[in-house]
Amino acid sequence: MEQAQLFRAIVDICILIIAAELATTLSARFKLPRIIGPLLAGVLFSPYILGGLEILGSPLIEYNDIVLIFGEIGAVLLLFQAGLHMRFFELIKSGVAALVVAVMGVVVPFAFGIATSSLLGYDLTVGLIIGGSLSATSIAISLKTLGELNQLGSPEAKLIIAAAVIDDVLALSIASVIIGVVVESQPISTFSFIRSIAATLVVWFAFTAFSAWVIPRFTEYVNTLERLDEAEQHLVPIASLLLCFGFAGLSGLIGLSPLVGAFVAGMAVAGSRFESEVASFVELLGVLFIPLFFILAGAGVNPGAILSGNFLLIGLLGVGAVFTKLIGCGIPAEFFLKDRVKGIRVGYGMISRGEIGLVIASIGITYGIISDEIYAALVAVVFITTLIPPFLLKSSYDSDGITVHRRGFFRNRFLDKGLGVE
């Protein structure tokens, strides 16, 4: 990496963050959910629109490795923050509810995908790809929206987060089974399917329980080291970052999503005495990284491909994607929370699809299983489902009289206090 390239990349990152901020402001002006701004700014600055404009022979925004790395770090920090809002015993408490919500939220869209593809006259493998793409919830957008609404501590938010984490575990098992079927032509067997999922869940639970036990002890030890000096050194937040990225890597190694590892680390730190110190530190760091994640989520969309797609197919899969999660997650959530409105909110929060869906769709097109048309439709559906939950959640809480937190994308109570911002 050339030095000049590095500086260029950081300038681009700053431009994108400022664009994200201004778009957030505009969203608020038009009474839209704030997170919509950065997503649409991402589309606007994507390589397909403004970002690809050539200025003095180089594109306006270069989406090079550094930019992508900052975005990935942003995603990890976001899930780590989410973990900081939940404790292990809370996860256990919402255990059965979260498990049922997650399983139903995966089974219903998966079944829808298989049924639709068979109705349209496609093979079972096409159904596997469509169903797999539609089954995995992506929690980032809902997290950010719930954070804006200051609702991360509510029972429905805790259920959404717990279910989304289990959903991630399930979806990854499904993805690995699909890869087995598609890439290695393994036979499809319901038994091996369920065994694989159960094994992953057990590994994940052991991992979570282990870290909930070991991490608070580790942070206490680091704190002892920090107190050797009278100086203030922020050793505990740095050690927590170490755990966050270490667990993300570890969880990638054992076949889970790195984001699950980051969440587990956050949850374990939440069980220590240093939760608020770590949270404020991570929040400030997030300023440089988290907006990038949302910008990149928007920038990955090629509007041309969507606009030239099969609208009927997009409409069909899009409506299916929304309702299957609403039904699959909303109804069990209503049962467990004993509250219709909160149950529906859980359904809303689970609608977004993301990276796992895109990965499965791209396996489908790479191995020639699905057509360009279906692939474009799946990409469009992932993007559409990303835009919907902020609106639904906001209007649901608005009618409760809970208004949007008057804050920007970034916030930190310590900086606020220090700078005397009103």
Place this chain on the structure above:
Amino acid sequence: MEQAQLFRAIVDICILIIAAELATTLSARFKLPRIIGPLLAGVLFSPYILGGLEILGSPLIEYNDIVLIFGEIGAVLLLFQAGLHMRFFELIKSGVAALVVAVMGVVVPFAFGIATSSLLGYDLTVGLIIGGSLSATSIAISLKTLGELNQLGSPEAKLIIAAAVIDDVLALSIASVIIGVVVESQPISTFSFIRSIAATLVVWFAFTAFSAWVIPRFTEYVNTLERLDEAEQHLVPIASLLLCFGFAGLSGLIGLSPLVGAFVAGMAVAGSRFESEVASFVELLGVLFIPLFFILAGAGVNPGAILSGNFLLIGLLGVGAVFTKLIGCGIPAEFFLKDRVKGIRVGYGMISRGEIGLVIASIGITYGIISDEIYAALVAVVFITTLIPPFLLKSSYDSDGITVHRRGFFRNRFLDKGLGVE
């Protein structure tokens, strides 16, 4: 860049930061200057010692692109911070003094290098390489030490910073002339030498004056944008980072060191209304980046090569390196500051050599001009001069009754306040 590699790199970075912190604590315990800790921790964790230990088939610390990038960002942020402590009119005010201190501080070691090599019976080109390597001050270590001593606002510190920036400009001109002579076999001409230096100085001054005029206006404009929203968005600090890295890149493009650009941007922001807001923001970000820079400064040293070097040559060049800067910078500084102690402190602050010296030395060895022995000696001298100023500065201020700031490597008044740290 694989995801797993990225996470691994961030874990390594966190380990290095924690090591830097603990080493800082140990230094303080042994009443050493605190910055010595991270430098020696860098040596300890270098690929030549602990960092190279193989654990499960991979080295303990992988010094890959991400780690190096974080270190480079750290150097830029450090010079940006230094710029925030100085205003354009202060630079102008100390203009003549800084210019004389810088020029003498370059001429004396350069003449020493040429004289020594001719006494030792070497060519003039060897003298150019030795003189060039010894002429460029590296300001980072002195900056950090002065910061610890809470002396960044003192007249001697301002003179050190201004002179070091001009020194950087001079040294880069010298380096480019040496490259011309050595690589392109251009004839050596005193006239073209001085013309090249004068041209670089003029470009640098125009660049500095321009940014001192334009940047405060730009930040005002960004602040207007920020105030469109009631939310607090940190647009101004992010825009300042954009300027910092943009100017670093620009300054690289016009043939100056990127660090000069970062300093210029910092100085220009210091002339705006947002100095303290930007300073506290950059300080917190620095936590993740700046310690890496010092660790890498230590990790670049191969102790084996130094220990097997020619001690006589190392001693001769080392003593010369220290005294030529003490004389070249200290005497003019004493004259301008009208204070012997402060003048000597300026001399102390200018002793450190760094990257530019290493670059010139490596050109020398790459083109077969200097022997392995001389190269190893120059590397050793750069490292030794890095270790000396913290001790000299600390003891000079200690005898004034100014004790080391009781702080860690990282500090932020807003975080302190928020966390209620004593």
